[in-house]
Amino acid sequence: MKREEVKKLMYRRFIEPTKLKKDVFTGVELELPIINLNKTAVDFKLVHKLTVKFKNYFNFKIKDRDENNVICALEDQVTGDIYTFDCSYNNLEISFGKEKNLYHVKERFEEYYKFIQDVLNKENHTLTGLGINPYRKHNKRLPIPNGRYRMLYHHLCLYKLYGDGINFHDMPEFGMFTSASQTHIDVNFDDLILALSVFSKLEPIKAVLFSNSVLNGENMELACSRDMLWEDSMHGYNKKNIGMFDTLPQNIEELLEYLLSTSIYCTEQEGKYLNFQPTVVTEFFKKDEINGEYFEGGKYHEIIFKPKKGDFNYFRPFKFVDLTFRGTIEFRSVCCQPINETMTAHAFHLGLINQIDEVNQILDEDTAIFNKPYSLTELRKMFVKSYLPEFVEEKELKKLLIKILDLASKSLKERGNKEEKLLNPLYKRAKSLENPAQRLIKHLNSGGKIEELIHEYGKL
Structure with a gap:
């Protein structure tokens, strides 16, 4: 195919669907680490038993089986909710059908979570709200036995063949122990470029608020190690496929040209x-x-x-702020959050999607983080660490965070669903400048045990 034909395919797949968008729906994807509290490998027989029990209790239908004829995906044909696993049976994933009211998602999640925990806890297993499975070294490094996940793991393991000039890490199984909290929000064509730009600028702020993936015992200076795990893997062989936009696209033509270089x-x-x-x-x-x-x-x-x-x-890139073929923007950079604060990230994104002009103005005028001699990529890398950069004045950073949260809260109040209440934990994080990862690191450095936070971060 000629370049222009590929460009037309790119336009039809990623741009055209945004022209059909009128109402704003939200899609929520939650990945949750499964932990064997005996500090041995997760019992896959228990996991498969859980899946069958979940299917029967909630009347979900079988969506997919693996090559061993084991059920690996279920779907509720009324809500569109999907129960499945990401990369391996160590990592549960629940995706919710598109909703206008986040409380509908919250209610269903809590019902599912209580049921799952009841089954797992009886066998000394648990779910928790951590972006890195703290017992990852005990688990089996086995992808779900199907074509897609076997191929993906094999591909990630090939990093040794392409190591010249690329600083790959040696954890190709990272998808089996990292858990994310992803948000999809409908975006219309007229707002597309500004939305991609504004939410890309927000990535350093999101690092401050949401970081929760600590490689316990290996790289304790990273509060959000998921960035590094993606960027320094085969996914980052072409750096344009992952992370930040190196230059923010100013129009549809520039966005298409960027995608053509991935x-x-x-x-x-x-x-x-x-x-x-x-x-x-x-x-x-x-x-x-x-x-x-x-x-x-x-x-x-x-x-x-x-x-x-x-x-x-x-073909699919994996940017922090990603345009999908469904006419949505997917926000991919947020770690799994403590369970009783699960909806914070989704409320944050939903609250700001209709305030992009106002957010853009705030960020353009800001001097606490922005308008410094650093690129957005450099800022994100600074703020995913467990400590703040030296140039940051804490008082000014807190003001900026509160200003952004107030804007999100105002927008959510106008929707009339009381979703602004879901932001309350973020106000606490902004005022203390402490995200879940920093709290975990402080806890461990003071002699606390990881098990205490496994239980605390796993509470509803």
């Missing part, structure tokens, strides 16, 4: 998942042949295949 690394042809060296998407479709790999008969095989138009369906 890479594709997998596809599915003839029923086989194929992975290959990440290749800039326009270059991929120029090639007559691609060298890749696929799994069959218990081992990987080399394959030479021809790019097809349908391969474009497997």
